[in-house]
Amino acid sequence: KHSYTKYNNWPQIYSWITRIARKNPELVSRIKIGNTFENRPIYLLKIGKQRDAKKAIFVDCGIHAREWISPAFCQWFVKEAIRTYGKDSSMKNILDNMNFYIVPLVNIDGYVWSWTQDRFWRKNRSNASSNACVGVDLNRNFDVLWGTVDASKNPCEEVYCGSSPESEPETKAVTTFIHSHLSSIKAYLTIHSYSQMVLFPYGYTYDKVPNYNTLNGLAKGAAKAIASLYGKKYKYGASASTIYPSSGCSDDWAYEQGIKYSFTFELRDKGKYGFLLPESEIKETCQEIMLAVKFLANYILNQT
Amino acid sequence: FDSAKVFRVKPQNEKQVNFMRNLATVIQPIDFWYPDSALQIVNQMEVDFLVSADQTENVEALLKDNNIHYEILFQNLQEDIDKQLDNKRNSTC
Numbered sequence: 001k002h003s004y005t006k007y008n009n010w011p012q013i014y015s016w017i018t019r020i021a022r023k024n025p026e027l028v029s030r031i032k033i034g035n036t037f038e039n040r041p042i043y044l045l046k047i048g049k050q051r052d053a054k055k056a057i058f059v060d061c062g063i064h065a066r067e068w069i070s071p072a073f074c075q076w077f078v079k080e081a082i083r084t085y086g087k088d089s090s091m092k093n094i095l096d097n098m099n100f101y102i103v104p105l106v107n108i109d110g111y112v113w114s115w116t117q118d119r120f121w122r123k124n125r126s127n128a129s130s131n132a133c134v135g136v137d138l139n140r141n142f143d144v145l146w147g148t149v150d151a152s153k154n155p156c157e158e159v160y161c162g163s164s165p166e167s168e169p170e171t172k173a174v175t176t177f178i179h180s181h182l183s184s185i186k187a188y189l190t191i192h193s194y195s196q197m198v199l200f201p202y203g204y205t206y207d208k209v210p211n212y213n214t215l216n217g218l219a220k221g222a223a224k225a226i227a228s229l230y231g232k233k234y235k236y237g238a239s240a241s242t243i244y245p246s247s248g249c250s251d252d253w254a255y256e257q258g259i260k261y262s263f264t265f266e267l268r269d270k271g272k273y274g275f276l277l278p279e280s281e282i283k284e285t286c287q288e289i290m291l292a293v294k295f296l297a298n299y300i301l302n303q304t
Numbered sequence: 305f306d307s308a309k310v311f312r313v314k315p316q317n318e319k320q321v322n323f324m325r326n327l328a329t330v331i332q333p334i335d336f337w338y339p340d341s342a343l344q345i346v347n348q349m350e351v352d353f354l355v356s357a358d359q360t361e362n363v364e365a366l367l368k369d370n371n372i373h374y375e376i377l378f379q380n381l382q383e384d385i386d387k388q389l390d391n392k393r394n395s396t397c
Contacts, residue, residue: 007388119305119385120335120354137340150343159341195338244344271312271352271377274337276384 004076005283007068009115010040013105016075017043024082027095034173037126038109042173047081048099055098055304057187057297058178058259062103063138063250065110065121066275067193069267069285074104074191076286077293094297101181106170107138120275122158124170129163131155136162139192140246141171142253145204149247161248174250178257186300187261188254189293194274195243196234197266198222198292201255203239204247211260212238218299219263222292229288232268239264261300265289305385307357310337310378313367314350321347323370330366331359352377 002008002016021030031044048056061074081100084091105111109125123135133156140151143165147153151161166172178185200215202208209215219236226234235242239251243266255262268277268285277285315321328334328342335354336342345351355363367374378384 120337122340150341152341152343157341158336159343244339244346244349246340246344271338271350274310274352274377276378276388279388 004072004079004286006279007072007282008075010105010108010112013071013075017045017104020078020082021045027082027085028078033103033177034169036107036109036170037124037128037168040108040112042103042106042108042170044177045078045102045104046099047078047095047102049096050099054184055186055300056101056181056184057098057189057300058101058181058185058254059189059191059293060103060106060174060250061191062105062107062111063190064192065107065114065123066119068114068275069193069277069282070191071105071111072282073267073286073289074102076282077290078102078104080290090294090298094294094301098297098301099184101177101185103174106174108170110135123160124168126162126168128167129155133160136160136168138168138170139250140248141166141168142175142248142250144249144253144256145247147248149204149245151246151248159246165248175253178254178259182257182259185259186304187263187296188251188259189263189265189296190250191265191267191289193267193277194269194271195266196232196268196270197242197264198226198234198236199239199242199251199264199266200237201239201252201262203243203245203249203252206240206245208238209255215261215263218261218296221299222263222295225291225295226288229291230284232288261296261304263296265292305381307360308354308378308381309357309360309376310352310354310381311363311367311374312350312352312377313372313374315345315347315372318347320370320372321345323372324351327363327366331355331363334359354381
């Protein structure tokens with residue numbers, strides 16, 4: 001009973017991943033990149049015509065469990081990529097010449113918990129610490145100035161960064177895959193909610209990245225593309241100055257690995273619904289973000 | 305989340321920022337929706353946080369005592385969650 005305009009639980013997403021790869025073998029392949037703390041398989045969908053494309057964009061969704069619109073977007077993106085390939089020359093050009101590596105749901109354990117026990121659960125479900133509190137904020141667990149800026153060493157905090165960098169299997173699954181495909185991955189996109197922003201490094205310092213002007217221009221272009229559809233205004237800029245400083249985040253990590261086009265999307269809305277974005281807004285949200293991703297993909301394809 | 309409320313405040317000065325940062329130590333549990341934690345609150349930032357039903361009166365009193373203007377984004381969070389889950393149930397019948 002999977003639907004692109006409803007929020008899907010993990011069993012629905014799991015069977016969708018299996019089904020969409022099986023039905024579209026010419027464009028989609030399913031790759032297992034690791035297991036969660038509770039031993040659920042983490043899957044990545046490789047989308048693209050080229051078996052050995054020189055360029056790729058990595059996209060992850062669902063690092064934070066309660067941000068349900070994030071995995072909804074990844075599912076939408078895969079569906080639209082397949083549906084419009086052959087109809088839309090822009091999409092065909094993109095998929096003929098580059099791959100997308102899509103992780104539809106990184107924090108599966110947390111997502112399951114948010115469906116069954118606590119709708120506002122954020123972290124994963126790791127209980128490796130000796131403390132009674134459960135969960136690590138996966139977006140504080142990456143190895144770039146880990147645990148230094150506005151991340152907590154207290155397991156009971158929502159921004160607990162874990163016992164060490166990449167201590168969590170979900171983080172490790174993402175970093176290991178990216179490391180092994182570093183030569184082809186030109187851009188990294190991570191999808192979150194809420195607050196309507198397009199962010200880029202750095203988050204751990206107010207210093208500007210060397211290619212600040214390029215990234216700022218791309219973020220501006222992405223925000224413009226988003227606004228062109230339904231008029232939604234997304235702020236854009238470097239993470240530290242636009243949202244707040246934080247360390248151990250995945251976009252900074254990807255940038256430091258050499259992926260110089262690294263962006264975080266904070267999807268709708270600006271707080272009216274928070275993490276309870278109504279299902280009636282899934283379609284519009286995904287449509288507008290789709291434009292931004294295609295805008296970035298075309299840049300990566302043509303200018304890098 | 306029965307009768308749990310989501311508040312929005314916008315600290316106007318450093319004193320109010322410090323108050324908000326300390327609120328989480330006085331009132332528990334508080335779930336910061338934006339920013340991710342009390343650590344990240346700065347002046348003039350819109351701060352959204354979830355307070356359980358048994359603490360909402362205390363929080364409102366504390367905010368008023370400290371002259372912090374607030375609005376309530378969700379009056380009863382469970383009702384809004386139920387609305388979504390009802391949609392889900394209907395759609396999968």
